[in-house]
Amino acid sequence: MKNPxxxxxxSHLPAKGLACTRCGSNDRLNLETIESIxxxxxxxxxxxxxxxxxxxxxxxxxxxxxDVAVVLNRSGNTTGLLQFGGAYFHCGEPMAFSESSARSVYxxxxxxxxxxxxxDVYLKTKVIQCRCGFRMxxxx
Numbered sequence: 847m848k849n850p851x852x853x854x855x856x857s858h859l860p861a862k863g864l865a866c867t868r869c870g871s872n873d874r875l876n877l878e879t880i881e882s883i884x885x886x887x888x889x890x891x892x893x894x895x896x897x898x899x900x901x902x903x904x905x906x907x908x909x910x911x912x913d914v915a916v917v918l919n920r921s922g923n924t925t926g927l928l929q930f931g932g933a934y935f936h937c938g939e940p941m942a943f944s945e946s947s948a949r950s951v952y953x954x955x956x957x958x959x960x961x962x963x964x965x966d967v968y969l970k971t972k973v974i975q976c977r978c979g980f981r982m983x984x985x986x
Contacts, residue, residue, distance in 0.1 A: 861902050861908045862953050866898035873876055880930045883908065901981040927982070936976035946986065948965040 865872040881893040894922055911982065929937040947970075951970035970986040 860949065861889070861910050862970055864894065864896065864903055864905075864909055864913045866903055866905070868903045869898055870899045871898075871900075872917065876926055877928055878926070879906075879944070880914060880928070882931065927980075934982065936980050939980050941974040941976050941980075941982070944973040944981065946972045947968065953970060 847939050863872070864875055866875065873888055875896045876899050877894065877896045879893075879895040883891060883893050890911040891908050892911050892914055894909045895904070896917075897904045898975070915946045926936075933940050973983050975981045
């Protein structure tokens with residue numbers, strides 16, 4: 847399956863290990879996104895994006911799934927938000943659907959009642975929630 851978040855043929859890019867090239871370490875990495883890539887021969891690989899917590903450097907590339915699993919399985923590596931395929935994880939657990947609504951994308955710059963002739967535009971959204979109370983609104 848082609849990754850819709852990455853342009854081009856990501857499955858043909860060489861895999862790189864997870865590490866911060868600035869710090870020279872993989873001890874303080876925060877995984878942000880893990881996506882499948884097109885089927886290929888050889889080692890199981892995924893498209894991964896991550897940030898080094900120590901120096902705030904960001905990376906995105908193909909990586910061996912084994913390397914990603916090593917970082918995911920570290921004790922205390924469940925902080926932040928992780929997008930894995932079509933699911934979102936917070937506190938190390940999948941976030942659950944909470945509600946849906948329609949939000950206006952037009953917000954007036956004033957509190958006065960001004961007829962500016964603009965049409966309201968609404969965006970359908972869904973809210974997902976973690977058991978800790980963290981909520982996120984996503985477009986449907």
